[in-house]
Amino acid sequence: KRDAKSVSITWQDEKFFEVLFKKSFGIKDGLFYFPAFGDPEQKLQHAVVLQEAVLGTLLQNQKTRDWDKSNGSISTVSIKIDDGVLVRKYRRLLSYVHQTADFSPVRGNKLRGWLSPGAITWNENLAAENPPALALALRFLVVGAIYFEIRGRGKGAKPRYALVIPDIDDLEKYARARSIFVDYGIQDLQAAGGAEAGLRVLVELEAKKVVEDLNTAACRVFSFDDVPWSRWKTRVEIFEVGGVSGLDLKPFKMARQVFKVKPVSRNDTDIFLDVPQVPELIARNVLDRRPWWYGFANFVLDKEVRQHVFYYEKGGLAKMVEDRNVFPEGGERVFVEACHEAWRRRLGQLGQRARREGISFQNLINREFERLRVAFSRSKNASAIRAAVTDFWSRSGGSLVSLRDGWRDVLPLFSDQNWQKARDLALLALASYKPASKEEEEVLNEIVDEEGGE
Structure with a gap:
């Protein structure tokens, strides 16, 4: 039984949940297969991003999944973008913890890192417990979250993936929100940082009429490092994105128009995706209620960032400065x-x-x-x-x-x-x-x- 706020489940024996998990968390050709998203081979660009993003976030711990090594654990896909071919590799799955991990519908369930981002337990015996309803909902977080690949430049630790969870308390609207991003291609699922990813989600949900008032809309962003599993270093950043008016968002919406993820040729056919860096600066400034260009000098201190901004992003900056709606008189x-x-x-x-x-x-x-x-x-x-x-x-x-x-x-x-x-x-x-x-x-x-x- 389902309404806008909740789902009620009745069962006769606990094998019901075993079957539920097997049907909900599948694998097809080594890729995650979530029935809610359809056949991963039909939405291959989203599926490839989803694969590596889930493995780099919720399933970062090597104990949470096994690889399919029957034909080698790495598969390669070629994706045509414009006149070039983007070659992507992904790790082939054999199994993952959501399919088989213990669940009790009548008593508390221990909180694990694969259930909730950043929930790292130093002592398994002291792990916090969640009531069955919450534990079951958290198990489906892997399906409900929206994932981005993060391609920030510069020195220091950089997040590689962002997991975004919209704050929507209507289940039907949430399902609509998540389905929007299943149709996104690889180019649309790239961002320079977590702030950009979070605002991208809110702006898209507003455009699709899932969110009506941006002033009250919000989402939570989890950014993860793409490093081998370490119990000391799994989460880079967690922050809230929201409470931004449509007027405040003008610079970011403009940035979405003038800074594009572009395919760049490596040779005659192979390409890579070049991700603009300025939108992350603009996103953070918008969230902090500051001018979109605030902190530009510090932003371009790093040589790698500076070279990219001054060479590849100057056209977008010129358009931002020319537009009097985002760079007014004064x-x-x-x-x-x-x-x-x-x-x-x-x-x-x-x-x-x-x-x-x-x-x-x-x-x-x-x-x-x-x-x-x-x-x-x-x-x-x-x-x-x-x-x-x-x-x-x-x-x-x-x-x-x-x-x-x-x-x-x-x-x-x-x-x-x-x-x-x-x-x-x-x-x-x-x-x-x-x-x-x-x-x-x-x-x-x-x-x-x-x-x-x-």
Whole structure:
């Protein structure tokens, strides 16, 4: 018996649950087979992501599953995306704990890590117990959760998978919510971090009318490291995503349009998926009620992140900055426009010098770009960033049109309270500059990041 809030089960003997688990938690060709999702071979892209994500989250512990080694434990699938082929490998399952683990419908059941993310027990005898109803619901979490592959760049420990659980108290709506993501392809199930994954779920549920009011909508995100099982290190991060208005979400929705996961060729046919990093910064800022560009300077301190953002994501940043709905009129906009104007003029000056002296325009641009980027990045107080930015503006030659009417709005950004915003915006301006000519575009695409860390 089922209603919107609960499911009631009646049974005659405990073998009922043995049969229930066998039918609910299957395997087909080494892949998880959950009848609620249909045949995994018919939705292969979702199935492959689901496979590795479950094994990297709830079933991270090697004691929770066995491999099918009859034809080797690794299978390979080729997935056509646009004009290329994405080759993915997955580990073939023989069995997993959900199929056979003990369950008592009349007494408490010990809480295990595979039932609840992060529920690690140091002493099996001291494991917490859940009542039968909760223990049964947790067993089906593996089906109800929404999974993303996380592809964050940079140094340090990075989560590899995110498990998202929407906070929906209507079972029919929850089933609709989960079914939406079964139809997602691999590209749609990539994210740069857990905050992006969580907001992606809420935005999609709003678009599909599963969630009506984003102010009250929420989900919980669990991010897991992709490391060999360690009882000391299984969970990277757990946090709530929610309480965000539609107005606050405008920058993130815009980011979803301009930063796309793209297939990139390795050779004539094979591809890999390139995942934008900026949406994670925007998502975290949206959740913290801060400007979407807040912390950009620290975000691009890491060389790997910086190279990706400045090279592959500059087009998306340019569109974010151009859009007055997400980057409105005010001192911040005037500041960035002034930097764009100054950089355009500076490029013109360097082009003239290159032609006059017969030297490489590319080398001049490389040196000037790096000089500016390092000067902005290394500014540690208001006076330092003020000196770096005003020197940049003054080298452009003559007064900047952008500052003629808006200079008073810019001045507060150089105060002791706001200088870090000025640093963020100066680097954002460099990253979001839109070339004025084909020649500019070509030389800017060849800029070499010569600095290792900062």
